[in-house]
Amino acid sequence: MNRLSGPHRAGQSRNLAAGAPRARPPRFHSHHKRSDTMELGMVGLGKMGANMAERLVQGGHKVTGFDPSADARKAVAAKGVAGADSLEALVRALPAPRVLWLMVPAGKVTDDTVNALLPLLSKGDTVIDGGNSNYKDTLRRAALYDGHGLGYVDSGTSGGIWGLKEGYSMMVGGDAKTIDTLRPIFETLAPAADRGWGRVGPVGSGHFTKMVHNGIEYGLMQAYAEGFSILAHKKEFGLDLHQVGEIWRYGSVVRSWLLDLTTDALGKNPTMDGIAPYVVDSGEGRWTVDEAIDLDVPAPIITASLIERLRSRDTDSFSDKLLAAMRNEFGGHAIKSEAK
Ligand SMILES: NC(=O)C1=CN([C@@H]2O[C@H](COP(=O)(O)OP(=O)(O)OC[C@H]3O[C@@H](n4cnc5c(N)ncnc54)[C@H](O)[C@@H]3O)[C@@H](O)[C@H]2O)C=CC1
Ligand SMILES: O=C(CO)[C@H](O)[C@H](O)COP(=O)(O)O
Known part of the structure; x- marks a missing residue:
């Protein structure tokens, strides 16, 4: 796994959430307190992807981002996120085995991205779909990737525009070993390393849960x-x-x-x-x-x-008009006229 040198300070993810107004003590403790940082690509730098990339950079990870919008790339550059102006350039910029996080609109854009990445990736690379994809689409995409020796993980992600400060809640589906290698990413994005995220089951189950x-x-x-x-x-x-x-x-x-x-x-x-x-x-x-x-x-x-x-x-309900007409038909009840 592509790790960066230099330990990520223990408890750093927790520090990110220190300003959270209603912080509670953790209910359980992880046995996997990793101090590693990772390098990854973020595809989609909109309301969610930009903030997630920024939170990852704050956590010591190296993030390169791609978005077709030059403005979106420029906005994250100021936050320490390196920019790539195409998917090809993004993949080239990442060390193997690569990790890419997709934070793009669900449906066609996700399909297009998954399909465009397929020939660019190599065995052992992993794509995490963090968007609100339909879990049935996720099962189909994961089967395609599995056939090429590529990892596919789904992370149902909650937290909206507040996630940068408060952390994200992530329901993760996929192969347990693969998810374990991605732990430093989830630990940083979550409100704290040991809460607000977890593997919920096989691939598809993350998006199903979300x-x-x-x-x-x-x-x-x-x-x-x-x-x-x-x-x-x-x-x-x-x-x-x-x-x-x-x-x-x-x-x-x-x-x-x-x-x-x-x-x-x-x-x-x-x-x-x-x-x-x-x-x-x-x-x-x-x-x-x-x-x-x-x-x-x-x-x-x-x-x-x-x-x-x-x-x-x-706003111009046909069914309500028809209901009024029916009452008039059977009971002679008055119809309120439409204001002209
Ligand atoms: N906004 C929210 O509260 C939440 C959104 N989500 C999900 O996260 C994903 C992203 O949502 P937002 O950031 O809110 O949307 P957004 O509309 O703010 O950002 C989407 C970004 O994707 C980019 N994009 C469009 N086509 C692309 C392509 N082919 N390749 C790369 N990037 C492309 C757009 O330029 C835009 O910057 C969606 O799947 C959404 O359902 C999940 C949880 C919460
Ligand atoms: O996932 C979310 C919050 O948890 C997103 O904000 C999502 O867009 C909300 O769903 P909808 O757009 O259908 O109201």
């Missing part, structure tokens, strides 16, 4: 949004939603990081002024619902949360 994590995220988000909306509609009490959020953040049963962020958003913009009521989804929720159906698992909350997102985009 998919369910995001399904849960949809349900939690929906519950907070509905609760605050009920509070907002009780006009006679004139409730201050930011204040309520702040109260709930401490000691309440519903306190969470998501509530912290929700409260922050309410503090900045209590009436959600200027925000269109349109909620995007990137696929993880619908894959979770598909999977629940395939496995005969009832998942009504996650399913309803997904449907609510779809509903948010239906």
Whole structure:
């Protein structure tokens, strides 16, 4: 494995998380406290990849990054991340056996990247897909790589734009020995070397676990949004939603990081002024619902949360108009006319 000289200071990853507001003592201790640093390539230097590359550099690793956007490459250069202007140049810059972390949009871009890397890599090299890929795509890509003697690891990654400071939570799938060689990378990216990451099973299981994590995220988000909306509609009490959020953040049963962020958003913009009521989804929720159906698992909350997102985009609902028309047909109930 390509190790850089010079030990990575013991506990360095933990120091990175020292500013985290709600740091807790570790619940378990790793027997593999590595002091190594590594060299790796980061493909995709957007909101996630750029910060991950920066955190790795802060942890003493050597990172070369590729992104088709020259601006993205320039932004990370200032953080100590070397730049490559093509995938070929990136692969050439890395010592064998190579390690490449993909942090690109799921779907076609990931497929294109995986396919373009295939002829450039050599036996023993490993690709880690840290994006939100569908686990079925991951199984297909891993089988392709396995056939060429290449390692393929999936890391379901959570932490968003806060990961640079707080560390990332990583659900890792793949061959246990391969993952062990990548330990210094995960230990640095995680909130602490011995927590917030782990091998969850064979390849595919990391993305599967992240998919369910995001399904849960949809349900939690929906519950907070509905609760605050009920509070907002009780006009006679004139409730201050930011204040309520702040109260709930401490000691309440519903306190969470998501509530912290929700409260922050309410503090900045209590009436959600200027925000269109349109909620995007990137696929993880619908894959979770598909999977629940395939496995005969009832998942009504996650399913309803997904449907609510779809509903948010239906600003001229045909079904609601048809419902009003039906009531008129059977009961002669009045139809409210559309404002012209
Ligand atoms: N933003 C978030 O909160 C999280 C995102 N993810 C996942 O991480 C991945 C990256 O997400 P973000 O950084 O948020 O997206 P982003 O849109 O900010 O960045 C994606 C980057 O990939 C680059 N890119 C596009 N085509 C490329 C190609 N062919 N080769 C190399 N780079 C290419 C783009 O120029 C861009 O800089 C996605 O799979 C996303 O689902 C995972 C966890 C959280
Ligand atoms: O993985 C994430 C958070 O955990 C990403 O932010 C993801 O984009 C969220 O899912 P969606 O876009 O479907 O709301």
